[in-house]
Amino acid sequence: MSLPISTSSTAGLVLAAVFGTLFGVLLNKGRVTQYDVIVNLFRFRDLTVLKVMLTAIVVGGIGVFAMMHLGWLEGWHIKDANVLALILGGALFGVGMVLYGYCPGTGVAAIATGSLHALVGFFGMIAGGIVYAFTYPWLQQHVLGVGALGKVRLADVTHIPDIAWWAVLAVGVALLFRWLEKIGRHATVS
Amino acid sequence: MASEKSSSLSLRASSWSPYAVGAGIGLLSWLVFLVVNKPLGMSTEISKFSGCATSLMTGWEKMVANPYWAKTTPAFGYSTVFLIFTAIGAGVSALLGGTFRLEKVPALWSAHHGKGTAKRMAAAFVGGMILLYGARLAGGCTSGHGISGTLQLAVSSWIFFAVLFAAGIVTARLLFRNPNTAE
Numbered sequence: 379m380s381l382p383i384s385t386s387s388t389a390g391l392v393l394a395a396v397f398g399t400l401f402g403v404l405l406n407k408g409r410v411t412q413y414d415v416i417v418n419l420f421r422f423r424d425l426t427v428l429k430v431m432l433t434a435i436v437v438g439g440i441g442v443f444a445m446m447h448l449g450w451l452e453g454w455h456i457k458d459a460n461v462l463a464l465i466l467g468g469a470l471f472g473v474g475m476v477l478y479g480y481c482p483g484t485g486v487a488a489i490a491t492g493s494l495h496a497l498v499g500f501f502g503m504i505a506g507g508i509v510y511a512f513t514y515p516w517l518q519q520h521v522l523g524v525g526a527l528g529k530v531r532l533a534d535v536t537h538i539p540d541i542a543w544w545a546v547l548a549v550g551v552a553l554l555f556r557w558l559e560k561i562g563r564h565a566t567v568s
Numbered sequence: 569m570a571s572e573k574s575s576s577l578s579l580r581a582s583s584w585s586p587y588a589v590g591a592g593i594g595l596l597s598w599l600v601f602l603v604v605n606k607p608l609g610m611s612t613e614i615s616k617f618s619g620c621a622t623s624l625m626t627g628w629e630k631m632v633a634n635p636y637w638a639k640t641t642p643a644f645g646y647s648t649v650f651l652i653f654t655a656i657g658a659g660v661s662a663l664l665g666g667t668f669r670l671e672k673v674p675a676l677w678s679a680h681h682g683k684g685t686a687k688r689m690a691a692a693f694v695g696g697m698i699l700l701y702g703a704r705l706a707g708g709c710t711s712g713h714g715i716s717g718t719l720q721l722a723v724s725s726w727i728f729f730a731v732l733f734a735a736g737i738v739t740a741r742l743l744f745r746n747p748n749t750a751e
Contacts, residue, residue, distance in 0.1 A: 382605035385646035393604055394649035400596055401608065401650075402657020407581070407665070408589030411658050413674035420733075420740035426586045431714060433590025438597035439719035445602060455607045457707040457717055459724035467706025468728045472735025474699025476743060477691050479674065481710035482703060483610040485696065486651055490659030492670045495692040500614075502696025507618025509697065510704040514636035517705065532721040543721055555587070 382452065402487050411488040413479035413495070420476055425558060432551045440544055454531065461525030463517070478502065579664045597719060604646070607716030611703035613651050616642035618700075680744050702732075 383389050408430045409415045418424035445451050475481050478499040480488055485503065488496035533540050577584055584592075593608075600608055619642035623631040631637055662668040673688045681687060703709040706728045708717060714732075717725025 381603060383603055385604050385606060390604060390646050391649050394646045395653045397596065397600055397604075397608075398650040398653025399657035399660075401593070402654040402659070403579070403661040404589050404592045404596065404657075405654070406658040406661035406667070407577075407584040408586055408593075409583045411662070413671075414676040417676055417740060417744070420736040421744060429586035430590040430593065431710075433587050434593035434597070434715050435719045437591045437594025438715065439594075439721065441594065441598040442601050442719055445598065451601055452605050454720050454722075455601075455716065456720060456722045457713065457724045459722070459727065460707070461727065464706050464724055464727045465731050467702045467704070468731030469735040470698050470702030471706060471709070471728070472702075472732040472737075473739045474695045474697070474702055475710075475732065476736050476739040477695025478699050479677070479692070479695070480699075481714070482614055482700065483654060483709065483711045485699075486610065486614075486655050487658035490655040491662035492668050493674075494670060494672050495674070495688050498689045499692035499696030499699075502693035503611075503614050503700035504618045504621050505693070506697035506700035507615035507704065508622055510615065510701050511618060511622070511634050511636040514634070518635070521705070527723060530723045532723055532726065535723055540721060 381450075401483070402490070405484055405487045406491060410484050411480075411491045411493070413488070413493065416481070416484065417476055417479050420472075429555065429558075432554070436544075436548050436551050440548065443540055443544060454529075456529040456531060459525075459527040459530050460522050461527065463522050463524070466521065474506075579661060580666075582665045582667050593715060594719070597716060606646070607712060607720075609647065609708065609712035609716060610651060610654070611700060611709035611712060612640060613647040614700055615640060615704055616648075676744070 383393060385391075385394070405411050409426055410430060415424055415426050419427040442451070446454070471481075478485060478496075480496055480499065482503060485496050485499055489500060527535070531540075532538070532543055577588060597608055600606060615636075619631055619634075619637040619640070622634075622637075623642070632641055659668070672685045673683055677688055677691075681691075699709075703712075706713060707724065708714075708728065710732075713722075713725040713728040718729055
């Protein structure tokens with residue numbers, strides 16, 4: 379069978395179930411389906427989320443980078459760098475994430491772990507999507523095109539090659555984790 | 569809750585080491601890129617649920633006439649199954665690990681804002697609304713930008729990550745500032 383497998387095929391849907399299940403198990407075992415764990419990241423009381431994310435980025439990124447250079451992948455999946463939209467969207471996302479206590483993926487996962495407020499917030503997310511669609515024509519005209527840099531990567535704008543980025547990120551993250559484990563402020567408070 | 573030292577990676581464990589979980593998500597992203605050539609993502613699919621909800625009120629034709637849903641047309645597919653099974657995976661993991669429990673008001677929230685259910689639910693609803701609006705505006709969420717995008721060293725995703733972190737810190741300071749609580 380040749381890769382990649384079409385996501386609209388039956389095999390693609392079966393894989394979606396497998397990948398989704400793995401993702402859900404990982405989110406739950408990583409404790410990021412818990413409201414307190416997510417909110418306490420932003421209060422520097424519990425750095426679980428940071429550890430999960432940075433490890434995922436470094437492990438995932440180095441692997442994807444290697445596979446790309448081996449010619450195993452078809453290409454990058456880079457989202458447009460619309461700077462104004464990213465700043466406004468990121469700011470709203472940060473506010474929403476603390477108020478809701480989840481991000482979209484962990485919120486969906488948390489519903490099934492018994493979090494009733496995650497379910498209510500899921501309906502809020504659906505409402506937010508509706509509001510977005512109705513404001514989309516206006517945003518297209520006034521926001522999305524402002525500071526549009528296109529699908530650029532750090533290596534494109536800085537002229538520092540990927541391998542150097544990964545060396546710095548991997549060493550930086552490793553040192554950060556070592557330091558965190560040393561000072562022990564990562565200890566959960568709950 | 570006792571702070572668990574998670575030495576085993578059994579499904580019966582209440583939690584795993586965050587480094588093991590992060591490495592697992594990293595490995596999962598390799599698989600997903602390689603096998604289906606797709607990054608991990610969640611918020612686009614939720615906005616398709618929004619389209620479905622809208623079509624219940626306006627009818628399908630009017631809904632897909634909206635330029636956003638004309639571009640991101642709701643349809644059952646890979647991402648729908650992925651979303652549903654993310655919930656199933658988390659639910660099974662919580663049941664096996666003994667961490668499943670019905671929660672209306674989380675401890676941290678009630679320590680600062682009281683035990684009232686209505687207040688917490690209103691905050692969750694409004695928070696969810698702002699969250700998804702922001703995700704769509706930025707073109708992704710913690711999965712699409714925060715993991716899949718940052719690991720490809722996308723400029724957009726690192727900007728998003730930095731801004732969301734800063735905004736979250738400010739919001740948390742304003743929302744959880746009560747000095748009389750230990751939490």
